[in-house]
Amino acid sequence: MKDIFEIRIHGRGGQGAKTAAQFIVEAALSKGKHIQSFPEYGPERAGAPMKAFARISDKEIRTYAPVVNPEVVIVIDHTLLDSVDVTEGLGEDGVLLVNTPHDSDSIKKQLKFNGKCMTVDATKIAIEAVGRNLPNTPMIGALIKATGCISMDDIEESINHKFLKKIGEEKTKATINAVKKAYEEVK
Protein backbone atom coordinates (compact mmCIF):
# COMPACT_ATOMS: atom_id res chain seq x y z
CA MET A 1 0.00 0.00 0.00
CA LYS A 2 1.42 3.34 -1.04
CA ASP A 3 1.53 6.18 1.48
CA ILE A 4 0.14 8.60 -1.06
CA PHE A 5 -3.09 8.31 -3.07
CA GLU A 6 -2.29 9.77 -6.48
CA ILE A 7 -4.66 11.00 -9.18
CA ARG A 8 -3.80 12.09 -12.71
CA ILE A 9 -6.30 14.09 -14.73
CA HIS A 10 -6.10 14.36 -18.50
CA GLY A 11 -7.84 17.24 -20.16
CA ARG A 12 -7.34 20.03 -22.64
CA GLY A 13 -6.21 23.53 -21.73
CA GLY A 14 -9.27 25.47 -20.53
CA GLN A 15 -11.37 22.45 -19.50
CA GLY A 16 -10.65 22.87 -15.81
CA ALA A 17 -8.41 19.88 -15.05
CA LYS A 18 -6.29 22.05 -12.76
CA THR A 19 -9.38 23.36 -10.96
CA ALA A 20 -10.76 19.83 -10.55
CA ALA A 21 -7.47 18.72 -8.98
CA GLN A 22 -7.64 21.66 -6.61
CA PHE A 23 -11.25 20.92 -5.59
CA ILE A 24 -10.32 17.31 -4.88
CA VAL A 25 -7.41 18.20 -2.59
CA GLU A 26 -9.31 20.98 -0.84
CA ALA A 27 -12.02 18.48 0.02
CA ALA A 28 -9.34 16.13 1.38
CA LEU A 29 -7.75 18.97 3.37
CA SER A 30 -10.99 19.48 5.28
CA LYS A 31 -10.54 15.91 6.58
CA GLY A 32 -7.08 16.89 7.84
CA LYS A 33 -5.17 15.17 5.05
CA HIS A 34 -1.88 16.27 3.57
CA ILE A 35 -2.51 17.35 0.02
CA GLN A 36 -0.85 18.56 -3.16
CA SER A 37 -2.17 19.56 -6.58
CA PHE A 38 -0.52 21.06 -9.60
CA PRO A 39 -0.85 21.08 -13.36
CA GLU A 40 1.81 19.89 -15.73
CA TYR A 41 3.25 23.24 -16.66
CA GLY A 42 3.33 23.15 -20.41
CA PRO A 43 2.82 26.00 -22.83
CA GLU A 44 -0.73 26.48 -21.45
CA ARG A 45 -2.57 26.74 -24.75
CA ALA A 46 -6.33 26.47 -24.78
CA GLY A 47 -7.30 23.13 -26.33
CA ALA A 48 -3.86 21.51 -26.06
CA PRO A 49 -3.65 18.21 -24.16
CA MET A 50 -2.54 18.76 -20.56
CA LYS A 51 -2.37 16.93 -17.25
CA ALA A 52 -3.06 17.88 -13.66
CA PHE A 53 -2.11 15.93 -10.56
CA ALA A 54 -3.57 15.48 -7.10
CA ARG A 55 -2.00 13.75 -4.11
CA ILE A 56 -3.70 12.87 -0.82
CA SER A 57 -1.87 11.37 2.15
CA ASP A 58 -1.93 10.92 5.92
CA LYS A 59 1.74 11.88 5.97
CA GLU A 60 3.57 14.98 4.79
CA ILE A 61 3.95 15.01 0.99
CA ARG A 62 7.51 15.83 0.05
CA THR A 63 7.88 14.95 -3.58
CA TYR A 64 7.33 17.52 -6.32
CA ALA A 65 7.77 15.10 -9.20
CA PRO A 66 4.83 14.56 -11.56
CA VAL A 67 2.61 11.57 -10.73
CA VAL A 68 4.02 8.52 -12.52
CA ASN A 69 2.01 5.63 -11.04
CA PRO A 70 -1.45 6.95 -10.24
CA GLU A 71 -4.17 5.06 -8.39
CA VAL A 72 -6.78 6.87 -10.50
CA VAL A 73 -6.76 8.40 -13.97
CA ILE A 74 -9.54 10.80 -14.90
CA VAL A 75 -10.05 11.66 -18.58
CA ILE A 76 -12.10 14.83 -18.95
CA ASP A 77 -12.10 14.77 -22.76
CA HIS A 78 -12.51 11.41 -24.51
CA THR A 79 -11.04 12.74 -27.77
CA LEU A 80 -7.70 12.46 -25.97
CA LEU A 81 -7.97 8.68 -25.94
CA ASP A 82 -6.73 8.54 -29.54
CA SER A 83 -3.68 10.72 -29.01
CA VAL A 84 -2.57 10.41 -25.38
CA ASP A 85 -1.50 7.25 -23.53
CA VAL A 86 -3.86 7.89 -20.62
CA THR A 87 -3.27 4.53 -18.91
CA GLU A 88 0.52 5.00 -18.75
CA GLY A 89 1.71 3.93 -15.31
CA LEU A 90 -1.80 2.89 -14.26
CA GLY A 91 -1.69 -0.62 -12.82
CA GLU A 92 -4.45 -3.22 -13.16
CA ASP A 93 -5.51 -2.38 -9.61
CA GLY A 94 -5.96 1.22 -10.73
CA VAL A 95 -9.15 3.00 -11.72
CA LEU A 96 -9.82 4.70 -15.06
CA LEU A 97 -12.68 7.23 -15.22
CA VAL A 98 -13.65 8.61 -18.61
CA ASN A 99 -16.08 11.30 -19.66
CA THR A 100 -17.69 9.72 -22.68
CA PRO A 101 -21.12 8.71 -24.01
CA HIS A 102 -19.70 5.18 -24.58
CA ASP A 103 -19.83 2.35 -22.04
CA SER A 104 -16.83 1.20 -20.05
CA ASP A 105 -16.41 -2.08 -21.91
CA SER A 106 -15.82 -0.34 -25.22
CA ILE A 107 -13.26 1.99 -23.59
CA LYS A 108 -11.46 -0.94 -21.97
CA LYS A 109 -11.33 -2.69 -25.30
CA GLN A 110 -10.13 0.42 -27.12
CA LEU A 111 -7.33 1.02 -24.60
CA LYS A 112 -6.59 -2.66 -23.88
CA PHE A 113 -6.97 -1.81 -20.20
CA ASN A 114 -7.86 -4.63 -17.82
CA GLY A 115 -8.35 -2.69 -14.59
CA LYS A 116 -11.48 -1.07 -13.25
CA CYS A 117 -13.00 1.38 -15.73
CA MET A 118 -16.11 3.51 -15.34
CA THR A 119 -17.65 6.02 -17.71
CA VAL A 120 -20.17 8.83 -17.53
CA ASP A 121 -21.37 11.41 -20.02
CA ALA A 122 -20.18 14.36 -17.96
CA THR A 123 -20.35 16.73 -20.91
CA LYS A 124 -24.08 16.10 -21.32
CA ILE A 125 -24.63 16.46 -17.58
CA ALA A 126 -22.71 19.75 -17.50
CA ILE A 127 -24.53 21.23 -20.48
CA GLU A 128 -27.90 20.27 -19.00
CA ALA A 129 -27.05 21.55 -15.53
CA VAL A 130 -25.04 24.71 -16.12
CA GLY A 131 -25.55 25.32 -19.82
CA ARG A 132 -21.84 25.07 -20.59
CA ASN A 133 -19.43 22.32 -21.50
CA LEU A 134 -17.62 22.14 -18.14
CA PRO A 135 -17.27 18.42 -17.43
CA ASN A 136 -14.46 18.85 -14.88
CA THR A 137 -16.61 19.09 -11.75
CA PRO A 138 -19.04 16.29 -12.69
CA MET A 139 -16.01 13.99 -13.07
CA ILE A 140 -15.35 14.56 -9.35
CA GLY A 141 -18.73 12.96 -8.72
CA ALA A 142 -17.52 9.93 -10.69
CA LEU A 143 -14.32 9.89 -8.61
CA ILE A 144 -16.29 9.86 -5.36
CA LYS A 145 -18.46 6.96 -6.55
CA ALA A 146 -15.48 4.94 -7.81
CA THR A 147 -13.08 5.43 -4.88
CA GLY A 148 -14.64 7.29 -1.95
CA CYS A 149 -11.29 9.06 -1.55
CA ILE A 150 -13.15 12.26 -0.64
CA SER A 151 -16.71 12.90 0.52
CA MET A 152 -19.58 14.56 -1.33
CA ASP A 153 -20.15 16.93 1.61
CA ASP A 154 -16.57 18.17 1.47
CA ILE A 155 -16.63 18.71 -2.29
CA GLU A 156 -19.89 20.60 -1.91
CA GLU A 157 -18.22 22.85 0.61
CA SER A 158 -15.18 23.52 -1.62
CA ILE A 159 -17.42 24.34 -4.58
CA ASN A 160 -19.55 26.64 -2.43
CA HIS A 161 -16.44 28.31 -1.08
CA LYS A 162 -15.02 28.92 -4.54
CA PHE A 163 -18.17 29.74 -6.53
CA LEU A 164 -20.84 31.30 -4.30
CA LYS A 165 -19.41 34.81 -4.46
CA LYS A 166 -18.21 34.48 -8.03
CA ILE A 167 -21.20 33.02 -9.89
CA GLY A 168 -24.08 33.27 -7.42
CA GLU A 169 -26.24 30.76 -5.60
CA GLU A 170 -28.22 29.42 -8.55
CA LYS A 171 -25.24 28.48 -10.73
CA THR A 172 -23.29 27.13 -7.76
CA LYS A 173 -26.20 24.88 -6.88
CA ALA A 174 -26.42 23.72 -10.51
CA THR A 175 -22.70 22.87 -10.44
CA ILE A 176 -23.15 20.79 -7.29
CA ASN A 177 -26.18 19.06 -8.79
CA ALA A 178 -24.08 18.12 -11.81
CA VAL A 179 -21.50 16.52 -9.50
CA LYS A 180 -24.27 14.54 -7.80
CA LYS A 181 -25.82 13.50 -11.10
CA ALA A 182 -22.47 12.18 -12.36
CA TYR A 183 -22.12 10.29 -9.07
CA GLU A 184 -25.48 8.60 -9.76
CA GLU A 185 -24.89 7.91 -13.43
CA VAL A 186 -21.28 6.71 -13.59
CA LYS A 187 -20.90 2.99 -14.20
Place this chain on the structure above:
Amino acid sequence: MTNSPKTKALTGAQAVAQAMRQINPDVVSVFPITPQTAIMMQFSQFHADGLVETELVRVESEHSAMSCCVGASAAGARAMTATASAGLALMWEILGVASGLRLPIIMPVVNRALSAPINIHGDHSDAMGARDQGWIQIFCENGQEAYENTMLAVKLAEHKDVMLPVMVCQDGFITSHGVQNVNLFEDKVVKKFVGDYEPKKWLLNTDDPVTYGPLQLQDYYFETQKQRADAMLASKKIYLEIGKELSKITGSNYPLFEEYKLKDAEAVIVVMSSTAGNTKVVIDKMRAEGKKVGLLKPKLFRPFPYTEIAKALANKKYVAVLDRSENYGANAPLFGEIKNALFDSVVCGDKDVCVPKLKSYIFGLGGRNIFESDIEDVFDVLLSDNFDNKVGYIGLRGEEK
Protein backbone atom coordinates in the same frame (compact mmCIF):
# COMPACT_ATOMS: atom_id res chain seq x y z
CA MET B 1 4.55 27.92 23.13
CA THR B 2 3.45 27.06 19.64
CA ASN B 3 0.38 28.95 18.48
CA SER B 4 -2.13 26.81 16.67
CA PRO B 5 -2.04 27.73 12.99
CA LYS B 6 -4.81 27.55 10.39
CA THR B 7 -4.12 25.03 7.66
CA LYS B 8 -5.04 26.13 4.16
CA ALA B 9 -4.60 24.77 0.65
CA LEU B 10 -2.36 27.43 -0.89
CA THR B 11 0.16 27.82 -3.65
CA GLY B 12 3.66 28.93 -2.64
CA ALA B 13 2.92 32.30 -4.24
CA GLN B 14 -0.26 32.71 -2.19
CA ALA B 15 1.63 31.70 0.96
CA VAL B 16 4.15 34.48 0.39
CA ALA B 17 1.37 36.98 -0.34
CA GLN B 18 -0.22 36.00 2.99
CA ALA B 19 3.10 36.68 4.75
CA MET B 20 3.23 40.09 3.02
CA ARG B 21 -0.33 40.84 4.15
CA GLN B 22 0.59 40.02 7.73
CA ILE B 23 3.83 42.02 7.52
CA ASN B 24 1.87 44.98 6.08
CA PRO B 25 4.90 46.77 4.55
CA ASP B 26 4.88 50.56 4.27
CA VAL B 27 5.72 50.48 0.55
CA VAL B 28 5.43 47.72 -2.06
CA SER B 29 6.42 48.27 -5.67
CA VAL B 30 4.64 46.05 -8.18
CA PHE B 31 5.60 44.83 -11.61
CA PRO B 32 4.39 41.56 -13.14
CA ILE B 33 6.60 38.76 -14.36
CA THR B 34 5.79 35.05 -14.65
CA PRO B 35 5.83 33.15 -12.30
CA GLN B 36 6.12 35.83 -9.64
CA THR B 37 2.95 37.62 -10.79
CA ALA B 38 0.84 35.26 -8.68
CA ILE B 39 2.31 36.84 -5.52
CA MET B 40 1.62 40.42 -6.49
CA MET B 41 -1.84 39.61 -7.90
CA GLN B 42 -2.83 38.21 -4.53
CA PHE B 43 -1.17 41.02 -2.59
CA SER B 44 -2.81 43.65 -4.81
CA GLN B 45 -6.14 41.97 -4.04
CA PHE B 46 -5.44 42.29 -0.31
CA HIS B 47 -4.59 45.94 -0.93
CA ALA B 48 -7.79 46.54 -2.92
CA ASP B 49 -9.79 44.86 -0.15
CA GLY B 50 -8.30 47.25 2.40
CA LEU B 51 -6.50 44.50 4.31
CA VAL B 52 -3.14 46.30 4.24
CA GLU B 53 -2.16 49.93 4.70
CA THR B 54 0.66 49.63 2.20
CA GLU B 55 1.46 52.34 -0.34
CA LEU B 56 1.26 50.22 -3.49
CA VAL B 57 3.37 51.67 -6.30
CA ARG B 58 2.76 50.37 -9.80
CA VAL B 59 6.00 50.90 -11.67
CA GLU B 60 7.00 50.53 -15.32
CA SER B 61 9.85 48.01 -14.97
CA GLU B 62 11.78 45.95 -12.44
CA HIS B 63 14.62 48.47 -12.56
CA SER B 64 12.05 50.97 -11.32
CA ALA B 65 10.56 48.48 -8.85
CA MET B 66 13.89 48.14 -7.08
CA SER B 67 14.63 51.88 -7.41
CA CYS B 68 11.29 52.56 -5.74
CA CYS B 69 12.21 50.26 -2.86
CA VAL B 70 15.60 51.96 -2.53
CA GLY B 71 13.98 55.38 -2.27
CA ALA B 72 11.30 54.20 0.13
CA SER B 73 13.72 52.29 2.34
CA ALA B 74 16.19 55.20 2.49
CA ALA B 75 13.29 57.43 3.49
CA GLY B 76 12.68 55.13 6.46
CA ALA B 77 9.93 52.85 5.15
CA ARG B 78 9.72 49.05 5.28
CA ALA B 79 9.82 48.27 1.55
CA MET B 80 9.18 45.09 -0.42
CA THR B 81 8.84 43.95 -4.00
CA ALA B 82 8.95 40.54 -5.72
CA THR B 83 10.38 39.33 -8.99
CA ALA B 84 11.68 36.49 -11.14
CA SER B 85 14.01 35.74 -14.03
CA ALA B 86 14.47 38.63 -16.47
CA GLY B 87 12.97 40.94 -13.84
CA LEU B 88 15.75 40.12 -11.41
CA ALA B 89 18.29 40.50 -14.21
CA LEU B 90 16.95 43.95 -15.07
CA MET B 91 17.23 44.94 -11.40
CA TRP B 92 20.86 43.88 -11.20
CA GLU B 93 22.32 47.38 -11.09
CA ILE B 94 19.94 48.54 -8.37
CA LEU B 95 20.40 45.34 -6.32
CA GLY B 96 23.93 46.55 -5.60
CA VAL B 97 22.64 50.01 -4.75
CA ALA B 98 20.21 48.49 -2.24
CA SER B 99 22.87 46.46 -0.46
CA GLY B 100 25.55 49.15 -0.84
CA LEU B 101 23.30 51.70 0.86
CA ARG B 102 22.56 49.02 3.49
CA LEU B 103 18.82 49.13 2.92
CA PRO B 104 16.81 46.26 4.48
CA ILE B 105 14.55 45.57 1.49
CA ILE B 106 12.77 42.20 1.42
CA MET B 107 12.18 40.51 -1.93
CA PRO B 108 10.51 37.17 -2.63
CA VAL B 109 12.07 35.69 -5.78
CA VAL B 110 10.27 32.99 -7.74
CA ASN B 111 13.18 31.28 -9.46
CA ARG B 112 12.87 30.99 -13.22
CA ALA B 113 15.19 30.37 -16.15
CA LEU B 114 16.86 33.25 -18.00
CA SER B 115 16.63 33.87 -21.74
CA ALA B 116 17.65 32.79 -24.34
CA PRO B 117 15.95 30.61 -25.44
CA ILE B 118 12.93 32.14 -23.77
CA ASN B 119 11.54 29.89 -21.04
CA ILE B 120 9.15 30.68 -18.21
CA HIS B 121 9.84 27.66 -15.99
CA GLY B 122 11.76 27.02 -12.83
CA ASP B 123 15.51 26.97 -12.45
CA HIS B 124 18.02 28.91 -10.36
CA SER B 125 19.80 30.89 -13.10
CA ASP B 126 18.21 34.16 -12.02
CA ALA B 127 19.21 34.02 -8.35
CA MET B 128 22.69 32.72 -9.19
CA GLY B 129 23.20 35.66 -11.53
CA ALA B 130 22.49 37.96 -8.59
CA ARG B 131 24.30 36.04 -5.87
CA ASP B 132 27.27 38.41 -5.66
CA GLN B 133 25.28 41.64 -5.31
CA GLY B 134 25.40 41.76 -1.52
CA TRP B 135 21.96 40.31 -0.84
CA ILE B 136 21.27 37.62 1.71
CA GLN B 137 19.69 34.67 -0.13
CA ILE B 138 17.44 32.08 1.50
CA PHE B 139 16.18 29.13 -0.58
CA CYS B 140 12.89 27.43 0.28
CA GLU B 141 11.74 23.85 -0.32
CA ASN B 142 7.99 24.50 -0.20
CA GLY B 143 5.27 27.09 0.35
CA GLN B 144 5.47 26.72 4.12
CA GLU B 145 9.16 27.56 4.16
CA ALA B 146 8.63 30.48 1.80
CA TYR B 147 5.91 31.82 4.11
CA GLU B 148 7.97 31.49 7.27
CA ASN B 149 11.24 32.67 5.72
CA THR B 150 9.55 35.83 4.46
CA MET B 151 8.79 36.73 8.08
CA LEU B 152 12.29 35.78 9.17
CA ALA B 153 13.76 37.88 6.35
CA VAL B 154 12.15 41.06 7.67
CA LYS B 155 13.81 40.82 11.07
CA LEU B 156 17.10 39.64 9.60
CA ALA B 157 17.31 42.48 7.07
CA GLU B 158 16.45 45.14 9.65
CA HIS B 159 18.74 43.88 12.42
CA LYS B 160 21.14 46.69 13.35
CA ASP B 161 24.21 44.51 12.75
CA VAL B 162 22.94 43.37 9.35
CA MET B 163 21.08 46.16 7.48
CA LEU B 164 21.16 44.24 4.21
CA PRO B 165 18.46 43.31 1.72
CA VAL B 166 17.18 39.71 1.62
CA MET B 167 15.88 37.52 -1.22
CA VAL B 168 13.53 34.68 -0.30
CA CYS B 169 13.72 32.21 -3.19
CA GLN B 170 11.33 29.43 -4.17
CA ASP B 171 11.05 27.27 -7.29
CA GLY B 172 9.03 28.79 -10.11
CA PHE B 173 5.76 26.90 -10.79
CA ILE B 174 6.87 23.80 -8.88
CA THR B 175 6.16 25.39 -5.51
CA SER B 176 4.93 28.86 -6.53
CA HIS B 177 1.93 27.40 -8.40
CA GLY B 178 1.59 24.01 -6.70
CA VAL B 179 -1.14 23.77 -4.06
CA GLN B 180 -0.09 22.33 -0.70
CA ASN B 181 -0.99 22.44 2.97
CA VAL B 182 0.26 25.72 4.40
CA ASN B 183 -0.10 26.55 8.08
CA LEU B 184 -0.82 30.25 8.54
CA PHE B 185 -0.16 31.76 11.93
CA GLU B 186 -2.38 34.38 13.48
CA ASP B 187 -2.00 37.91 12.12
CA LYS B 188 -1.31 39.41 15.51
CA VAL B 189 1.36 36.81 16.30
CA VAL B 190 3.17 37.52 13.02
CA LYS B 191 2.81 41.29 13.44
CA LYS B 192 4.27 41.08 16.93
CA PHE B 193 7.16 38.97 15.68
CA VAL B 194 8.15 41.31 12.82
CA GLY B 195 7.46 44.46 14.88
CA ASP B 196 7.84 47.95 13.45
CA TYR B 197 10.82 49.06 11.41
CA GLU B 198 12.71 51.71 13.31
CA PRO B 199 15.56 52.97 11.13
CA LYS B 200 18.53 54.53 12.89
CA LYS B 201 19.17 57.04 10.12
CA TRP B 202 16.57 57.99 7.57
CA LEU B 203 16.37 60.46 4.76
CA LEU B 204 13.21 62.28 5.79
CA ASN B 205 14.36 62.93 9.36
CA THR B 206 14.98 66.70 9.27
CA ASP B 207 16.18 66.67 12.89
CA ASP B 208 19.10 64.49 11.95
CA PRO B 209 19.83 65.12 8.29
CA VAL B 210 21.78 62.46 6.42
CA THR B 211 22.68 61.79 2.84
CA TYR B 212 22.42 58.43 1.04
CA GLY B 213 24.67 57.40 -1.81
CA PRO B 214 27.24 60.19 -2.04
CA LEU B 215 30.35 59.90 -4.18
CA GLN B 216 33.15 57.86 -2.64
CA LEU B 217 36.30 57.61 -4.70
CA GLN B 218 39.73 56.35 -3.70
CA ASP B 219 39.14 57.83 -0.26
CA TYR B 220 36.29 55.78 1.28
CA TYR B 221 34.75 53.41 -1.28
CA PHE B 222 37.01 50.53 -0.19
CA GLU B 223 36.11 50.86 3.50
CA THR B 224 32.40 50.95 2.68
CA GLN B 225 32.72 47.72 0.72
CA LYS B 226 34.54 46.07 3.61
CA GLN B 227 31.73 47.04 5.98
CA ARG B 228 29.17 45.46 3.67
CA ALA B 229 31.23 42.27 3.49
CA ASP B 230 31.54 42.20 7.30
CA ALA B 231 27.80 42.69 7.73
CA MET B 232 27.12 39.82 5.34
CA LEU B 233 29.36 37.52 7.37
CA ALA B 234 27.79 38.68 10.64
CA SER B 235 24.30 37.96 9.31
CA LYS B 236 24.87 34.20 9.56
CA LYS B 237 24.81 34.26 13.35
CA ILE B 238 21.86 36.67 13.44
CA TYR B 239 19.89 34.47 11.02
CA LEU B 240 20.27 31.64 13.55
CA GLU B 241 19.23 33.86 16.47
CA ILE B 242 16.13 35.16 14.70
CA GLY B 243 15.36 31.61 13.58
CA LYS B 244 15.30 30.50 17.22
CA GLU B 245 12.86 33.29 18.03
CA LEU B 246 10.62 32.33 15.10
CA SER B 247 10.74 28.67 16.19
CA LYS B 248 8.82 29.62 19.30
CA ILE B 249 5.90 30.61 17.06
CA THR B 250 6.11 28.05 14.30
CA GLY B 251 7.75 25.04 15.91
CA SER B 252 9.99 24.75 12.81
CA ASN B 253 13.77 24.98 12.87
CA TYR B 254 15.85 27.44 10.87
CA PRO B 255 19.34 25.99 10.51
CA LEU B 256 21.90 27.21 7.96
CA PHE B 257 21.21 23.97 6.11
CA GLU B 258 18.95 21.01 6.70
CA GLU B 259 20.37 17.55 7.29
CA TYR B 260 18.20 14.57 6.38
CA LYS B 261 19.53 11.17 7.48
CA LEU B 262 22.97 12.65 7.00
CA LYS B 263 24.79 11.59 10.17
CA ASP B 264 25.66 8.03 9.14
CA ALA B 265 25.26 8.49 5.37
CA GLU B 266 27.94 7.20 3.01
CA ALA B 267 26.47 8.80 -0.10
CA VAL B 268 25.08 12.32 0.11
CA ILE B 269 23.16 14.54 -2.28
CA VAL B 270 23.45 18.30 -1.81
CA VAL B 271 20.54 20.11 -3.42
CA MET B 272 18.44 23.21 -2.73
CA SER B 273 14.74 24.05 -2.87
CA SER B 274 11.92 21.72 -3.97
CA THR B 275 14.18 18.93 -5.28
CA ALA B 276 15.33 18.37 -1.70
CA GLY B 277 11.77 17.15 -1.09
CA ASN B 278 11.94 14.61 -3.92
CA THR B 279 15.33 13.51 -2.58
CA LYS B 280 13.94 12.83 0.92
CA VAL B 281 11.36 10.45 -0.58
CA VAL B 282 14.12 8.55 -2.41
CA ILE B 283 16.25 8.44 0.75
CA ASP B 284 13.40 6.85 2.73
CA LYS B 285 12.98 4.23 0.03
CA MET B 286 16.72 3.44 -0.23
CA ARG B 287 17.20 3.45 3.55
CA ALA B 288 14.50 0.78 3.75
CA GLU B 289 16.73 -1.26 1.42
CA GLY B 290 19.65 -0.75 3.80
CA LYS B 291 21.50 1.83 1.71
CA LYS B 292 23.21 4.58 3.68
CA VAL B 293 22.11 7.67 1.78
CA GLY B 294 21.42 11.18 3.03
CA LEU B 295 20.72 14.79 2.10
CA LEU B 296 22.24 18.17 2.85
CA LYS B 297 19.91 21.00 1.82
CA PRO B 298 21.48 24.47 1.97
CA LYS B 299 18.93 27.07 3.06
CA LEU B 300 21.21 30.06 3.41
CA PHE B 301 23.17 30.46 0.16
CA ARG B 302 24.44 33.97 0.93
CA PRO B 303 26.25 34.18 3.23
CA PHE B 304 27.45 30.66 2.44
CA PRO B 305 28.14 28.55 5.55
CA TYR B 306 31.47 27.08 4.40
CA THR B 307 32.86 25.86 7.72
CA GLU B 308 29.62 24.33 8.94
CA ILE B 309 28.96 22.51 5.67
CA ALA B 310 32.53 21.24 5.47
CA LYS B 311 32.15 19.79 8.96
CA ALA B 312 28.87 18.10 8.03
CA LEU B 313 30.33 16.56 4.86
CA ALA B 314 33.83 15.65 6.06
CA ASN B 315 34.35 11.90 6.25
CA LYS B 316 31.37 11.12 4.03
CA LYS B 317 32.45 8.78 1.25
CA TYR B 318 30.60 10.28 -1.72
CA VAL B 319 28.88 13.58 -2.35
CA ALA B 320 26.89 14.60 -5.43
CA VAL B 321 26.00 18.28 -5.75
CA LEU B 322 22.91 18.97 -7.86
CA ASP B 323 22.77 22.44 -9.42
CA ARG B 324 19.66 23.84 -11.08
CA SER B 325 21.72 26.33 -13.09
CA GLU B 326 24.68 26.28 -15.46
CA ASN B 327 27.87 28.22 -14.91
CA TYR B 328 29.38 28.37 -18.37
CA GLY B 329 33.06 27.51 -18.29
CA ALA B 330 33.20 27.19 -14.52
CA ASN B 331 32.08 24.97 -11.66
CA ALA B 332 28.32 25.03 -11.20
CA PRO B 333 27.43 27.57 -8.47
CA LEU B 334 26.50 25.25 -5.59
CA PHE B 335 29.11 22.66 -6.56
CA GLY B 336 31.81 25.33 -6.55
CA GLU B 337 30.86 26.42 -3.04
CA ILE B 338 30.84 22.86 -1.71
CA LYS B 339 34.25 22.21 -3.23
CA ASN B 340 35.57 25.43 -1.68
CA ALA B 341 34.19 24.46 1.69
CA LEU B 342 35.86 21.05 1.63
CA PHE B 343 39.19 22.50 0.48
CA ASP B 344 39.17 24.85 3.47
CA SER B 345 38.56 21.94 5.79
CA VAL B 346 41.60 20.13 4.44
CA VAL B 347 43.96 23.09 4.42
CA CYS B 348 42.92 24.67 7.70
CA GLY B 349 41.37 21.82 9.58
CA ASP B 350 41.97 18.45 11.08
CA LYS B 351 44.50 16.28 9.24
CA ASP B 352 42.27 13.26 9.95
CA VAL B 353 39.53 14.71 7.80
CA CYS B 354 38.81 12.60 4.77
CA VAL B 355 37.36 14.56 1.87
CA PRO B 356 34.53 12.83 0.00
CA LYS B 357 34.72 11.91 -3.65
CA LEU B 358 32.70 14.60 -5.44
CA LYS B 359 30.46 14.63 -8.47
CA SER B 360 28.74 17.64 -9.99
CA TYR B 361 25.35 17.28 -11.65
CA ILE B 362 23.26 19.82 -13.53
CA PHE B 363 19.50 19.21 -13.65
CA GLY B 364 16.12 20.78 -14.24
CA LEU B 365 17.14 23.70 -16.46
CA GLY B 366 14.14 25.50 -17.87
CA GLY B 367 11.84 23.45 -15.65
CA ARG B 368 12.85 20.00 -16.99
CA ASN B 369 11.28 17.44 -14.65
CA ILE B 370 13.41 15.52 -12.20
CA PHE B 371 11.87 12.17 -11.20
CA GLU B 372 12.53 10.12 -8.11
CA SER B 373 14.11 7.48 -10.36
CA ASP B 374 16.64 10.11 -11.54
CA ILE B 375 17.67 10.81 -7.96
CA GLU B 376 17.91 7.11 -7.18
CA ASP B 377 20.21 6.76 -10.20
CA VAL B 378 22.50 9.45 -8.76
CA PHE B 379 22.72 7.64 -5.42
CA ASP B 380 23.42 4.36 -7.26
CA VAL B 381 26.25 6.00 -9.19
CA LEU B 382 27.74 7.29 -5.93
CA LEU B 383 27.44 3.95 -4.15
CA SER B 384 29.00 2.13 -7.13
CA ASP B 385 32.24 3.98 -6.34
CA ASN B 386 32.76 3.92 -10.08
CA PHE B 387 32.43 7.48 -11.39
CA ASP B 388 34.62 10.18 -12.82
CA ASN B 389 34.75 13.89 -12.02
CA LYS B 390 33.04 14.98 -15.22
CA VAL B 391 29.82 16.96 -14.85
CA GLY B 392 26.72 14.76 -15.10
CA TYR B 393 23.50 15.99 -16.71
CA ILE B 394 20.27 14.57 -15.30
CA GLY B 395 17.43 14.05 -17.77
CA LEU B 396 19.37 15.52 -20.68
CA ARG B 397 18.61 14.06 -24.11
CA GLY B 398 21.43 11.79 -25.24
CA GLU B 399 23.07 11.68 -21.81
CA GLU B 400 23.94 8.19 -20.61
CA LYS B 401 23.05 7.32 -17.06
